[in-house]
Amino acid sequence: MTGTVSPPKAPAPLPSGSRLPDIPGPLETLRIAWRRLRRMATALQLLFALAAASVVATVIPQEPVTAQSVEQWRSGVTGPGAGVARVLDELGLFDVFGSWWFAALTVGLVVSLTGCLLPRWRAFVRVARRPPAAGRNLERLSASTVLSCPLEPEQALRAAERVLGRRRFRRRRVGSQVAAERGHWREGGSLVFHTAFYLLLLGAVIGKVFGFAGSISLAEGGAFADTRIAYDAAQPGREFDLGDHRGFVARLDDFDVSYFPDFTPRDFRSTVTISEDGQRVRTADIRVNHPLRYRGMTLYQIGFGMAPHVVVRAGDQVLLDERVLLAPGGGSNLWAGTAKVKVRDPDSQIALDLALATDARLGDDGQPVLGPDPRPRNPVLVSSLYFGDLGLERPVPAADFDRGDGPVETAMLRPGKTAKLAQGSLTVEFRDLGYWSGLQVTHAPGRSILLAGAALLLVGLIPSLYSYRRRIWVEATPDGAGSRVTVAGVALQRKATFTDEFDAVVSALRDAVGSRPPPRPEAGSQPYSQPEPAPSPERSP
């Protein structure tokens, strides 16, 4: 908020005509840049740029939030086309908040903020330390009034100090005066508010660098150990090492989902037991909005699905015996997934496409009729068997394999039933039906700093907006047996409401010093402290 930048002046005026413009040296350039960064107008422009960036991020899909839409934009399926998408990619517009120019913008704002704040803090400390200054020519101030009081000047001043103290004025005795002021926290609050952003930034950076986020899907009865390889997907911060994992074991004892009568979900609940070195430490429920916090790691409920227990046998040999995690298959009553059997011979690979309907009653014609109930009251598992060279050895996503000419055979199973497939050489058993639960495990170390920063921000914001600086002087001089008390005040902000505040101080003072209210039309008195209550006819037309 310093003034305009003035370019360095040449020592003597050069003759007009061909003349090179003043080119500032490197140091001078730096100084000019620093001055410009410190200006409020620059901060405003940076703020607008930040706002513009967030508009862009709202309109264009962002990779960290909606990766799928970004893929669709890149391939040109949706959005403005693949060519435009390439340009957007080049500019980092698919990850605005992770792009270099957004970082540059943030750095610019921080530098500008620092440039603004340092001199302001210095000035604030200076002003806050300086005691209230004595006032001169009190009668000439616009808010000023004179009281006659029966007390001696010393007593009157002491009373004034009490009155002003109750109103949280800082007071100082200067000769026959009490000088008082309040409202420093307008500037102080503003400084605290702006300084809190450093804390927020620090907390965010700490969270990014030292934090960790991983997700894992567990079938009921399943367990995982908190190690890097256990997670299905992990986003460790740069400084979150393998050794920083806690190594505890979390077991999903039970998962439960309840529904409203219209089949919208009411609650998801994972019951998890945590153990360390084989010792059970804790059993707790994890629900949406009720995460489990343990040794700096937080476990969140983020997803769920059906997990049928499927056993595949060839004769007596068990080829597969596991709970298969099914993903939503369209609607809350349908689930789908894949089970692959690891066989050495690439020509006799086995895979199953599984589809589960939770509400499949038998119709009159013997065919199942699908109902809308998402609770597995009448589940049926449709398993389609694939056999042959399915390309399972290739690194492909879990749900993918070479489906070739379609399934060899399809069987419909109820829980506890077994079907013979492929002329009886294979049996598929649907042993029972359970759930799987998706958990997110997060380590967010900067949280308390962020919370402190947010609290400071609010604490600073309120006085910076609602506190106003006022100065009041009370002077008492001997006047016969009593004293003549002059009260005067100045408002540095929001002068409109100061009239009322000043009147309140004066009337409190009048009570405290036992002064009689002055006769109404007191000559030489203050028009300010007693405004006309209503427009009077005498008002100049």
Place this chain on the structure above:
Amino acid sequence: MPNESLAQLSNTLFSVALITYIAAMVGYFFRLGFTRFTSQGVVAGTAAGRRVGLLATGVAVAGWLVHLASVTTRGVAAGRVPWANMYEYSSILALGAVAVGLVVVQRRLGYGHLVGFVLAAAVLSMTSGLLLFTEAGPVVPALNSYWIKIHTSAMMTASSVVIVGFVATALSLVKDTAERRVAARSGESYVGSTVGAAQVGAAAPAGAAPDDRTEGRPDGYEADAGVDIGAGDGEWASPLAQREALSPVLFPLVPAVAVTVFVLAVWRAPGAAIVAGSVAALLGTAAWYAVPFLPPAAKLDNLAYRTIAFGFPIWTFAIMAGAIWAEEAWGRYWGWDPKETGSFFTWVLYASYLHARSTHGWRGRRAAWVAVVAFVALLVTYYVVNLWIVGLHSYAGDI
């Protein structure tokens, strides 16, 4: 569990309140039409205007009570706080606006002849709520937290407050234009009462309050709550000249186009767009008619600043509460979800407004325009992000 008959009752009461508000609005506009300037420069209704105005006040109060009953039964029927989706939010917003209109605008400030506009805003909000109607029902698990009470009600309070701020800003820009044009026509050297005054006036010292607008004004300028024409008998036609200084075509046209485009964009309903556009045109004409009756621009501008300065910390708190909630529900406190981005964007713009008010070269009309843009951002965050853009906040019509 949703109680069917109570929910039905709530809907009926909502319709009754809406119709009552429309009737009261007509009454208030009638009162405005019969408001005159007296030689003292204050407004006074004719006998007929006063009587209809009194009736309109009664009708509005009755409508408000019915509306309150509707919101309460809705909450009881759904067995939760009645602000979990956009329909309920629009309803509560209107409830708050009418309360502010009756208590603050009419009783405290004495601008009873302008309450018709507040009622119009309430009717618009309730109509937009009807377009987003959701049956009374429970919320999804992610919303089932005590944070819904904290975060959402803080957001609602802040939005409601800054809506008042926006209306005051927009009116101050209009009034300022009128005041400037009238002054320019009469060839006076203009000192003082406009929004631009601070820009023209001497540079305020650094750190001075941005709302030091009242300085340098003639004594008693703000003495009464009525319309101040700032001059005496000889010139008391000048407030009406303010109306003539403004285009009677643009006033209905701009809101009509804006509202039509907005409704088309958000709901894609041409019929509703035409109706809403016509209503906006009528309101624009009414606003044009009411320009001379408005408070001075400086007063409106000051009101705008103070409401926004009041709403801003609440908005800040609401974002923070949202971050804490997001940490609990989604496992991260900030993820640049479209709604988060939108509310951050709105926050940055309102912060810019507050900064602009105390920045040399930005005070006055420029700062006012920043506030207008910030409000548009709020609308976009609220409607467009909810209904259009896929993110964690999109529960199809939920907040």
